[in-house]
Amino acid sequence: MTATQPRPRVVDTAFWLLLVGAALLLAGGLLAATLSFDTVRQANLTFHRGVGVGCVLAGAGLGFLAGRTRTGDARFRRATIGLSMAIVVLVALVAVFAGIHVLSLLALLPIIVGSLLLTRPTAMDWFAADGQRNQPDG
DSSP states (O other): OOOOOOOHHHHHHHHHHHHHHHHHHHHHHHHHHOOTTTTTSSSHHHHHHHHHHHHHHHHHHHHHHHHHTTOOHEEEEEEEHHHHHHHHHHHHHHHTTTTOOOHHHHHHHHHHHHHHHHHHHHHHHHHHHHHTTTTTOO
């Protein structure tokens, strides 16, 4: 039985950045979902609240996947990168065409940086080695 490699610092940094991005996305979504009609007079209230709920669900999903990625499973790393890029594209499109809460826009920066850190060679080597470490002996 071989000793497990320690988790690289880049994976920990990516995890915390993704968690901060998910928290900002959750906060922005909750604020957008709970706004009163007076605050959003010109915008369609139902659409604005729907976007807020979508941000909350996306933030919760990203937080869950980031947590599972930290354990070293390469499948969750790929899913985290895919979800984070989908969140970036969708939030940017909604921000351009309909408007979105500023916290949701600020969440894009740590999400982009965190997903880029997961594609660094040291992180990818650690995830590749994890697949070999979890194989049963025999």
